[in-house]
Each structure stands twice: as C-alpha cells, then as structure tokens.
Amino acid sequence: MNSFETLKAKINNKTAKICLVGLGYVGLPLAVAFGKKGYFVYGYDTDSNRIEKLQKGEKFIVDVDPRDVLSLIKNKKFYPSTDEKILKDSDVIIICVPTPLRKVKFPDISYVVAASRTVKKNMRKGQLIVLESTSYTTTTREVTLPVLKESGLKEELDFFLAFSPERVNPGDKKFPVTRIPKAIGGFSAKSSELAYLVYSQIMETVFKVSSPEVAETSKLLENTFRLVNIALINEFAILCHKLGISIWEVIECAKTKPFGFMPFYPGPGIGGHCIPCDPVFLSWKAKKLGYKTKMIDLASEMNRYMPKYVVERVAELLEEKNSSIEGAKVLVLGVTYKKDVKDLRESPALEIIEYLQHRKAKVNFFDPYIPYIKLNGINLKGINLTKDNLKKFDCVVLITDHSDVNYGFVRNNAKLIFDTRNVYKGTFANVVKL
Numbered sequence: 288m289n290s291f292e293t294l295k296a297k298i299n300n301k302t303a304k305i306c307l308v309g310l311g312y313v314g315l316p317l318a319v320a321f322g323k324k325g326y327f328v329y330g331y332d333t334d335s336n337r338i339e340k341l342q343k344g345e346k347f348i349v350d351v352d353p354r355d356v357l358s359l360i361k362n363k364k365f366y367p368s369t370d371e372k373i374l375k376d377s378d379v380i381i382i383c384v385p386t387p388l389r390k391v392k393f394p395d396i397s398y399v400v401a402a403s404r405t406v407k408k409n410m411r412k413g414q415l416i417v418l419e420s421t422s423y424t425t426t427t428r429e430v431t432l433p434v435l436k437e438s439g440l441k442e443e444l445d446f447f448l449a450f451s452p453e454r455v456n457p458g459d460k461k462f463p464v465t466r467i468p469k470a471i472g473g474f475s476a477k478s479s480e481l482a483y484l485v486y487s488q489i490m491e492t493v494f495k496v497s498s499p500e501v502a503e504t505s506k507l508l509e510n511t512f513r514l515v516n517i518a519l520i521n522e523f524a525i526l527c528h529k530l531g532i533s534i535w536e537v538i539e540c541a542k543t544k545p546f547g548f549m550p551f552y553p554g555p556g557i558g559g560h561c562i563p564c565d566p567v568f569l570s571w572k573a574k575k576l577g578y579k580t581k582m583i584d585l586a587s588e589m590n591r592y593m594p595k596y597v598v599e600r601v602a603e604l605l606e607e608k609n610s611s612i613e614g615a616k617v618l619v620l621g622v623t624y625k626k627d628v629k630d631l632r633e634s635p636a637l638e639i640i641e642y643l644q645h646r647k648a649k650v651n652f653f654d655p656y657i658p659y660i661k662l663n664g665i666n667l668k669g670i671n672l673t674k675d676n677l678k679k680f681d682c683v684v685l686i687t688d689h690s691d692v693n694y695g696f697v698r699n700n701a702k703l704i705f706d707t708r709n710v711y712k713g714t715f716a717n718v719v720k721l
C-alpha cells in the first residue's frame with residue numbers, strides 16, 4: 288500500500304496516532320475529542336508549565352474538564368509532552384499555535400514557522416499535516432509548505448497537507464468544538480480526503496473546499512463580518528445616545544423583522560484574537576497585493592475608538608453629578624474580553640483602565656476570573672465586591688457581563704453604574720447605559 292492508502296486505513300481502523308501541536312484553547316479540546324473517540328493522542332507544546340498543569344489535572348481551558356484529560360492520560364490515550372520526538376511517531380499532526388498581531392499591525396507568524404520547522408525535523412513518510420492557526424490567505428502554501436518540503440519528502444506523495452480553520456468559541460456550551468461544522472481545504476484531492484476522514488471521526492459536519500486558500504479566507508470572512516457589524520452597531524450606539532434614545536430598545540425592535548436583519552450588540556470595544564486581529568491579517572495581505580481595504584480599516588478604527596468613548600461618557604456622567612473624572616474613584620467591573628472566560632487578550636478593559644488613569648481617576652477593578660492584572664509593569668490587584676467597597680466608588684463601569692456576579696447587589700450599593708452591556712433591564716436611577 289502507498290502512503291495515502293496506509294494512512295487512510297489507519298484512520299479508519301483508529302490506529303492512526305494524532306498529535307496536536309499547541310495545547311491551548313484550540314488544540315486541547317481537539318486532543319480530548321480524538322482521545323474520547325479511541326485514538327491515541329500526543330500533545331506537543333513548548334510550554335513545560337502547561338504540560339505540567341495538564342499532567343496534574345489543573346484546569347486552564349474553560350471548555351476542557353481536567354478530569355477528562357487525567358482519565359485519558361491514565362488510560363494511556365493521551366501523552367502531552369515537550370519532547371518533539373513524539374511527532375515522528377504521529378500519523379496526523381494538527382498545528383494549533385498562536386498567530387498574534389504585532390503592535391505595528393503586522394501578522395506574527397513566527398509560531399507557525401517555528402512549529403512547521405519542528406514538524407519538518409520529525410517528518411517521515413505517510414503523515415497528514417493540518418494547519419489550524421488563523422492567518423492571512425496563502426500562509427499554508429507560502430509559509431508551511433516550503434518548510435515541510437525542506438525535509439526532502441514530496442507533498443501529496445510522501446506527506447499530505449491541508450488547512451482547516453478553527454472556529455471554537457471558548458465558553459460556548461451550546462456549540463462545543465465537535466458541534467461546529469469544520470471546513471477543510473487540502474492541497475489535492477488526497478489531502479482533502481484524508482483531512483475529511485480524520486475530522487469526520489469527531490465532528491458532526493465537515494465541509495470540503497477546493498483549496499487551502501478558500502478555507503483560510505472563509506475564516507477571515509467570518510470574523511470580518513463580525514468586525515464590521517459590531518462597528519456599525521457601535522456607531523449606532525453613539526448616534527442613539529446623541530438622539531436621546533436607547534440603542535438596546537432600537538435593536539429589540541429591529542430584530543422583530545424575521546428576515547434581512549441579524550442583531551449585533553454594542554460594547555466597550557472588541558477583544559480576544561479573532562475579531563480584532565484576523566481582519567487585519569486580510570488588510571495586510573491586500574496591501575501586499577496593491578489593494579487598500581476600506582471597510583475593514585474603517586470598522587477597526589470605529590471599534591478601536593470605543594474604549595475612549597466609554598471613558599468620555601464616564602467623564603460626562605460625573606460632570607452631570609457636579610463631580611470630575613479627575614480624582615474620581617472608578618471601579619471597572621469585569622476585565623476579560625468576554626463573559627465567563629478567563630482571557631485578557633486584547634481586552635478593551637485594559638485600555639479603559641489606562642484611559643481612566645490618564646484622566647487621573649483612581650481605578651480599581653473586580654473580575655471573578657482575574658485576581659490581578661499587570662499594566663505598564665505595575666500590578667493592580669482586584670478588590671472584593673463588598674457593600675463597603677462598592678459604596679466607596681463614584682462610578683462603577685460595567686465592562687464584562689460575567690454570569691457569576693450579583694448585579695442586584697451591585698446596583699443596590701453603587702452610587703452610579705455605567706452599563707456597557709445592557710445587564711440592567713429596565714430603568715434605575717443609578718444606572719446609565721451605553
């Protein structure tokens with residue numbers, strides 16, 4: 288049997304060994320899903336701390352129960368390690384390493400390059416390699432493939448390569464990773480067939496497209512769609528405030544239309560990785576092709592303005608109360624970038640705290656998931672949400688609407704609340720909404 292037939296048989300009879308490269312929000316849930324389906328799973332990560340946590344059964348990914356991880360390890364179905372040799376023993380290698388944005392708005396693909404090099408050093412005939420990390424269109428062909436070819440092995444003969452964009456939504460109980468349809472784009476029919484076969488073992492739906500570029504771009508379209516719609520609704524929120532009407536009520540009304548409208552909600556700014564970073568990958572690539580994106584750039588600008596706008600509104604509210612933002616005691620309630628997730632990446636709350644401090648407000652924060660934050664090298668410790676503490680603040684700025692907070696208690700004890708998430712339904716004397 289040739290490499291293709293051998294690998295296909297191994298996937299079908301569940302003897303294929305699967306290795307996740309990068310055990311974060313994306314890699315770890317996939318490792319557990321394959322392990323639960325009876326595959327032997329390796330997990331390669333350069334962070335020894337993370338591997339130790341996994342082996343000790345510590346929780347660090349919201350969607351993964353550490354008991355599942357421990358049980359897979361105990362039953363010799365999962366072997367997480369920092370030793371790259373495990374790659375050589377793997378039949379399917381799935382790369383899920385980070386792709387952050389550099390400060391200069393340039394996609395940082397150094398992790399993808401590093402992971403591809405590690406894979407190359409440990410390649411042998413008959414492996415399928417899938418890149419899942421979100422990046423600009425052509426990353427798989429122009430970055431990963433050339434590195435893998437340095438192994439001397441031939442693509443589509445000795446090894447197979449595909450791109451499959453990750454669509455996880457951390458903390459989403461309705462759509463765990465295996466329920467989100469998976470798109471795949473291989474370099475050839477063979478790569479696509481193998482990737483299709485592998486993901487079909489754990490996913491309810493797998494959708495094949497004609498190339499890695501289509502799969503890469505589809506992910507960027509999904510996130511750009513959100514970026515643009517969030518920017519639009521943020522602009523509407525500002526406009527509604529000027530018009531003296533509630534954006535939240537306007538949305539409730541608009542969404543009664545059963546077609547042609549999809550509700551998006553305003554907020555204090557965008558965070559995480561997907562929405563702030565992915566569309567910028569696309570505009571960066573477009574620039575290389577001599578085209579300047581317009582919608583993406585404008586939407587990014589609009590969303591980037593929101594943290595500043597929140598602070599301007601807080602200053603206005605304090606002035607209305609014959610007070611001043613300068614010297615005011617402000618409590619930022621919730622600092623992670625979205626509810627019920629312990630993730631500070633690109634969180635607008637951090638920018639809001641900086642703006643508040645810049646305006647000389649005295650800022651504290653509370654977040655059930657985050658005990659302290661580091662801003663410009665200075666540690667800021669979260670406070671406890673007690674009655675006495677709440678009464679001390681001139682304004683509470685509600686940024687992240689975690690489920691695990693007693694909002695009634697906050698309302699009963701706070702002088703003034705600026706609610707950027709529409710947590711408080713109804714009208715209250717001490718609550719003002721975005």
Ligand SMILES: NC(=O)c1ccc[n+]([C@@H]2O[C@H](COP(=O)([O-])OP(=O)(O)OC[C@H]3O[C@@H](n4cnc5c(N)ncnc54)[C@H](O)[C@@H]3O)[C@@H](O)[C@H]2O)c1
Nearest residue numbers: 309310311312313332333334383384386401402420421453
């Ligand atoms: N988190 C999400 O919600 C989400 C959603 C969709 C897509 N994505 C994309 O998936 C990719 C991974 O994101 P994530 O959220 O899982 O990141 P993460 O930071 O949670 O995890 C990445 C892991 O990769 C490890 N790593 C870094 N370099 C490595 C290397 N060379 N070899 C092996 N391991 C290495 C890190 O130590 C870390 O454990 C990114 O491209 C991201 O854009 C993330």
